[in-house]
Amino acid sequence: MPEKDDVAADRFYAEVPAAHQTFGLKGSGAYDWGMANRLARIFQPADGRTVMLAIDHGYFQGPVRGLERVDLNIVPLLAQVDALMLTRGMLRTSIPQAMSNPVVLRVSAGSSILKELSQEAIAVSIEDAIRLNAAAMAVQVYVGGEFEHQSIQNLTKLVDAGLQYGIPVLAVTAVGREMVRDARYFRLACRICAELGAQFVKTYFVDQGFSTVAASCPVPLIVAGGKKVEERDALIMVERALQEGAAGVDMGRNVFQSAKPVAMLDALNNIVHHGWSAERAWEWLTSRPEEQPAVPSA
Numbered sequence: 001m002p003e004k005d006d007v008a009a010d011r012f013y014a015e016v017p018a019a020h021q022t023f024g025l026k027g028s029g030a031y032d033w034g035m036a037n038r039l040a041r042i043f044q045p046a047d048g049r050t051v052m053l054a055i056d057h058g059y060f061q062g063p064v065r066g067l068e069r070v071d072l073n074i075v076p077l078l079a080q081v082d083a084l085m086l087t088r089g090m091l092r093t094s095i096p097q098a099m100s101n102p103v104v105l106r107v108s109a110g111s112s113i114l115k116e117l118s119q120e121a122i123a124v125s126i127e128d129a130i131r132l133n134a135a136a137m138a139v140q141v142y143v144g145g146e147f148e149h150q151s152i153q154n155l156t157k158l159v160d161a162g163l164q165y166g167i168p169v170l171a172v173t174a175v176g177r178e179m180v181r182d183a184r185y186f187r188l189a190c191r192i193c194a195e196l197g198a199q200f201v202k203t204y205f206v207d208q209g210f211s212t213v214a215a216s217c218p219v220p221l222i223v224a225g226g227k228k229v230e231e232r233d234a235l236i237m238v239e240r241a242l243q244e245g246a247a248g249v250d251m252g253r254n255v256f257q258s259a260k261p262v263a264m265l266d267a268l269n270n271i272v273h274h275g276w277s278a279e280r281a282w283e284w285l286t287s288r289p290e291e292q293p294a295v296p297s298a
């Protein structure tokens with residue numbers, strides 16, 4: 001059947017070349033649409049950067065300070081984050097179903113702080129990740145760790161599962177207690193994660209040579225915050241990481257253990273997305289009052 005409408009020829013813009021749709025995120029040129037679309041929910045397409053909030057610490061550490069009550073401590077922060085990284089247990093029990101933030105689901109587990117941390121397995125099925133509408137799946141990779149082989153296998157299996165359904169994988173470079181945290185180590189660990197197919201990598205900033213870690217990793221690097229430090233120091237670290245090639249942060253304790261978590265996230269957003277210097281963001285932060293979680297009356 002020919003089409004019913006007699007469409008005017010000028011509506012086809014025959015002289016205009018078809019748009020070449022690209023998503024400028026590092027390394028994403030060959031991704032399928034679903035994979036790229038999920039990444040575009042995590043990394044703001046305007047600048048290719050993200051402010052992620054990591055609250056998955058409980059999967060091996062239990063209720064760390066600041067995460068005693070995710071419903072009270074964390075839910076009020078969601079408006080200021082580009083993506084939320086957490087376990088399926090906390091997602092199902094403590095996060096509103098109407099949340100619009102993309103979820104980066106922690107899918108590796110297997111040890112507690114009482115045992116050897118590197119002994120992990122894939123602890124969530126791909127079906128459950130899909131059921132939970134995960135925008136990405138996160139796996140710990142212990143390069144140089146006792147169970148290095150097992151954790152690398154976890155990564156490669158997840159990448160295969162993720163590719164099948166268009167779900168990106170975040171590889172988290174874990175550092176064992178006895179490992180040196182220097183650029184040489186992180187170049188090795190981050191590059192291995194990218195070579196094996198991770199679509200983005202979470203790592204730690206190092207004072208010397210972080211730009212070589214970022215340059216040699218062909219996918220976006222986001223930095224963890226690490227242990228709680230002075231807000232000013234955390235903000236300076238973020239500014240330097242961005243200057244040296246990071247695509248954002250996936251910060252936990254330096255946000256939810258701050259006396260001003262909402263203002264801390266505002267400060268981070270201003271550095272990551274609006275070009276503020278760390279010094280300006282810190283001065284602004286110091287002018288903000290301390291914050292208390294809103295506790296509903298019984």
Ligand code: R5P
Nearest residue numbers: 054057224225226251252253
């Ligand atoms: C790594 O073990 C987990 O993903 C942590 O939740 C995350 O790295 C911690 O973030 P932060 O170091 O900023 O507290």
